[in-house]
Amino acid sequence: MTDSVDPTAADLRIAVTGAGGRMGREVIEAAADREGVAVAVAVNRTETDPVAGVAVEDADRLDELLASVAPDVLVDFTGPDSAVAYAGACADAGVPLVTGTTGFADAQIDALRAASDAVPVLKASNFARGVAALRRAVREAAAALPGYDVELTETHHNAKRDAPSGTAKSILDDVAGVRHDLDERVHGREGDAPRRSGEIGVHARRAGDVTGEHEVLLAGNRETLELTHRAGDRGVFAEGALDAAAWLADRDPGWYGFGDVLDAGGTDE
Ligand SMILES: NC(=O)C1=CN([C@@H]2O[C@H](COP(=O)(O)OP(=O)(O)OC[C@H]3O[C@@H](n4cnc5c(N)ncnc54)[C@H](OP(=O)(O)O)[C@@H]3O)[C@@H](O)[C@H]2O)C=CC1
Numbered sequence: 262m263t264d265s266v267d268p269t270a271a272d273l274r275i276a277v278t279g280a281g282g283r284m285g286r287e288v289i290e291a292a293a294d295r296e297g298v299a300v301a302v303a304v305n306r307t308e309t310d311p312v313a314g315v316a317v318e319d320a321d322r323l324d325e326l327l328a329s330v331a332p333d334v335l336v337d338f339t340g341p342d343s344a345v346a347y348a349g350a351c352a353d354a355g356v357p358l359v360t361g362t363t364g365f366a367d368a369q370i371d372a373l374r375a376a377s378d379a380v381p382v383l384k385a386s387n388f389a390r391g392v393a394a395l396r397r398a399v400r401e402a403a404a405a406l407p408g409y410d411v412e413l414t415e416t417h418h419n420a421k422r423d424a425p426s427g428t429a430k431s432i433l434d435d436v437a438g439v440r441h442d443l444d445e446r447v448h449g450r451e452g453d454a455p456r457r458s459g460e461i462g463v464h465a466r467r468a469g470d471v472t473g474e475h476e477v478l479l480a481g482n483r484e485t486l487e488l489t490h491r492a493g494d495r496g497v498f499a500e501g502a503l504d505a506a507a508w509l510a511d512r513d514p515g516w517y518g519f520g521d522v523l524d525a526g527g528t529d530e
């Protein structure tokens with residue numbers, strides 16, 4: 262429980278998983294700074310000291326904690342296996358789920374979707390509003406420049422597990438939606454590897470403490486267009502996740518994306 266906010270009095274009471282992780286901590290800190298939001302319960306897999314005054318419980322107790330605390334929404338930034346397990350716990354407890362976790366296999370997405378039959382589930386690969394705008398711009402540019410080569414480069418900190426990033430995969434899906442001729446994703450190139458038509462190149466860089474950068478290059482023979490987003494810090498993701506949590510709390514069961522929150526005319530998973 263936070264030192265300064267009474268979670269029973271807050272408008273939005275959230276649960277946080279992965280509370281000891283980079284994003285879990287950021288979400289707890291953003292909640293502490295936001296009026297009307299309280300962290301009702303926070304869990305982590307390994308023992309973790311309190312974060313911003315919030316006690317962090319053992320993630321193995323999540324089922325009993327959801328039943329006793331009854332948060333309005335659970336906000337999850339963990340790993341694919343745990344996010345699926347936590348989605349099951351949310352479905353059983355009737356708690357809406359916001360997950361920003363990335364790196365899911367198709368079967369894990371199916372499991373998340375199954376949970377959305379019981380509770381609202383909002384999945385987004387990126388909660389930065391600038392990325393939502395980037396994705397709209399990429400869709401428009403890719404549609405307006407038929408025949409142009411497209412290459413995507415993402416850069417993240419050296420502790421990121423999944424590659425390419427979830428955001429990169431979302432952008433690739435966006436491009437595929439308007440450029441049906443680009444049907445072969447090529448992850449890096451080496452040796453005798455001339456570019457074939459139909460390729461979309463994907464490049465994942467891991468270095469230092471880079472928060473997250475995504476660049477889409479569209480090139481014809483006499484011009485290039487580069488569209489780039491850089492996250493300055495993780496607060497931008499945490500703020501977006503809290504906006505999503507507030508939006509999701511009273512929704513019907515179903516499958517939602519950050520585009521629904523922004524009313525951007527698409528789910529924007
Ligand atoms: N959608 C978005 O806007 C963003 C999404 N992300 C995504 O969020 C996720 C987390 O990122 P980040 O915070 O940097 O990662 P960290 O490694 O810093 O934190 C992950 C947290 O999840 C826990 N965790 C990991 N695997 C499991 C598991 N199998 N079971 C239970 N708990 C687990 C860890 O607990 P423990 O320490 O005990 O292992 C840790 O607390 C990633 O998928 C990342 O891509 C990140 C930033 C923005």
Ligand SMILES: O=C(O)C1=N[C@H](C(=O)O)C[C@H](O)C1
Nearest residue numbers: 363386387421426427428473
């Ligand atoms: O792991 C990260 O850090 C990030 N992951 C997300 C992703 O995989 O797209 C979003 C953001 O780029 C930071």
